Amino acid sequence: MISASPDVRKITFHSEALGKDMKFNIYLPPGYNAKTKYPVLYVLHGYARNEDSWLPGMEADKTADRLVKEGRIEPLIIVSPAVDNSYGFNSSDQPAKRPCADCADEGRYGDYLTKDLIAYVDAHFSTAADRSRRFIGGISMGGWAALHNSFLHPELYSKAGGHSAALYMEEWFNTGGLRHWMYPIPEMRDWRDPLLLADTEKLEGLSVYLDCGEQDNYKFYEGSELLYRKLKARNIDVQYHPSSGGHDKNYWMPKMENYLLFYAGK
Template identity: 25%
Template sequence: MKKNLLLFFCLGIFAINVKAAKVDSVETYSDAMKKKINALVITPDSYSAGKEYPVVYLLHGAGGSYKDWARSAPAVKESVDAYNMIVVCADGGVTSWYWDSPVDPTYKYDTYVSKELVAYVDKNYKTIKSRTGRAITGLSMGGHGGLYLGIRHQDIYGAAGSTSGGVDIRPFPKNWDMAKRLGNYAENPDVWEKYTVTNLLHLITPKSLAIIFDCGTEDFFYKVNTELHDKMVERNIEHDFIVRPGAHNWQYWSNSISYQLLYFNLYFKKNNPGR
């Protein structure tokens, strides 16, 4: 009898350990940019259960790719299983900043991520097909993208975030190819004003968008993040802002994403009772 109990216990431990999220590499098509774009879709071990799942869209940084989150932040796959959610790692090009560029028609990543990719995922996976079942966040350039797209598309996303995000682009006019997407800052200051997160706060519908963002104290984006926090406080915009020691690197982001996915899980549970 004791041997049988021990065997049962060991088998149970084995079953827990083999539980693992599934990573699908998918090829999507952007009609806006007339090209194929890859993405990763990470589904929980419970995905075959037949219910609908909330989705978090994860955006990479400048110079990165859609593969970065899955291979550099183990907490992503762990959270997918723990919270029974889907995570989609989108490709934003090398330096798209997730804009529909006003000067380069080959860069339409706002349209791609928020319309074409969301439509693809909703068509091919068992998702909660409403804003209360979607969140978006990312790191660095993708942190800008998470808040930029979240604020601009509150009909698509119910929650948005950023980690180490470039939430105010204006102090960096010569960096990360932004001038190629918006035009030279000195010649197009009005465009830069309209395409930076910190100037979009007037678009936020009160109590509509759940917002979380964070930044490390040694990060070169720390100042613009604290300034964004101050502006949100001044406007009485509800949000979670987290500051902790850290720099602009994967050690920080792989820790940060755990808190953000927990935040989104709580949002999904609150707004989708019974999931």
């Protein structure tokens, strides 16, 4: 019997990379059963948010249920993990910590996402454990993290989405703060910033979806457009969808159907 409401479960597991327990929400499609191997979409939240941001916050579960029942997307598993305020990359080899109340979280968050989380989900749920059916996307900070990790690990993901991704341009970075934390030496930017990874990494076979509100107060549309041009010039499968809207769920929620059609559309 198929439930009338989406099947979303809350999970806590131990991350070896971070040295602490982490939470994630997981959506299972209508009729989920262990005999079927499902594609998996990992979705990452923005700064100062948590694992509830996509599921149930932006109703990705309800939208997925509807699209599956309408036959418009393949039944899939959606995983919405907590990534703290980390930007989802390996910022430190030490156990995860937040140096101060207003600081970003430090630790091996990239390894947490690409090793610990994938391994746990594949071991405990009926997943199609291969890159062709594994996708990653995110909003704002999570969009940066999704692009960063998929560009560094195209062997893990076949599709990546940056939805209002926090792709900062030079004039913002010149104010200091976040730039000095993310890239304490200039060379680090070469192998952390998606805008630069787009020039160097082997991304053939990766499909990328970018979008941003044209009234985004952080002007992330500038970075999104630049990334689109860079990937297009390399003949990478990329699409960019700017449209009216700001940097909030009033922009993202109406786009959820388009996002899911990109990741799992038939």
